[in-house]
Amino acid sequence: MAAMDPIVVPCPGCRALNRLPADRIGDRPVCSTCRTPLLGAPVELGAADFDRVLAHCTLPVVVDFWAGWCGPCQAMAPNFAAAAQDLAGRAVFAKVDTEAEPTLAARHDVRSIPCLVLLRGGHEVRRTAGAMPRAQIVRWVQGA
Numbered sequence: 598m599a600a601m602d603p604i605v606v607p608c609p610g611c612r613a614l615n616r617l618p619a620d621r622i623g624d625r626p627v628c629s630t631c632r633t634p635l636l637g638a639p640v641e642l643g644a645a646d647f648d649r650v651l652a653h654c655t656l657p658v659v660v661d662f663w664a665g666w667c668g669p670c671q672a673m674a675p676n677f678a679a680a681a682q683d684l685a686g687r688a689v690f691a692k693v694d695t696e697a698e699p700t701l702a703a704r705h706d707v708r709s710i711p712c713l714v715l716l717r718g719g720h721e722v723r724r725t726a727g728a729m730p731r732a733q734i735v736r737w738v739q740g741a
């Protein structure tokens with residue numbers, strides 16, 4: 598990918614895919630449909646939009662498989678949101694509620710939560726289970 602190729606990212610508000618010139622990443626771009634800020638916040642995905650987003654998103658996507666009854670998931674949620682800010686424009690942070698979306702969790706072979714799965718072009722790169730602090734999430738997504 599050339600340095601100035603546009604990026605394609607899902608909107609955290611309405612999940613519409615937005616195409617964005619690479620040199621506008623620092624300009625706090627908003628969704629062309631609903632005007633929600635596009636970068637820096639996790640996007641909730643379900644079976645209805647997961648495949649479409651993963652197929653078209655040009656950035657690495659890190660998916661947090663979580664559930665409302667899971668204490669460590671609740672504890673990690675603010676860290677995950679903060680890491681999404683740290684990597685705004687470099688990675689897309691997505692959340693899948695495993696209770697609402699059991700088929701997505703099964704398809705990705707999620708056995709214990711919280712489970713983070715990093716995908717690129719729809720293909721899994723790596724995964725990890727267990728809650729992590731903000732800086733550790735950032736390092737893990739960046740491959741360290």
Ligand SMILES: [Zn+2]
Nearest residue numbers: 608611628631
């Ligand atoms: Zn939107």
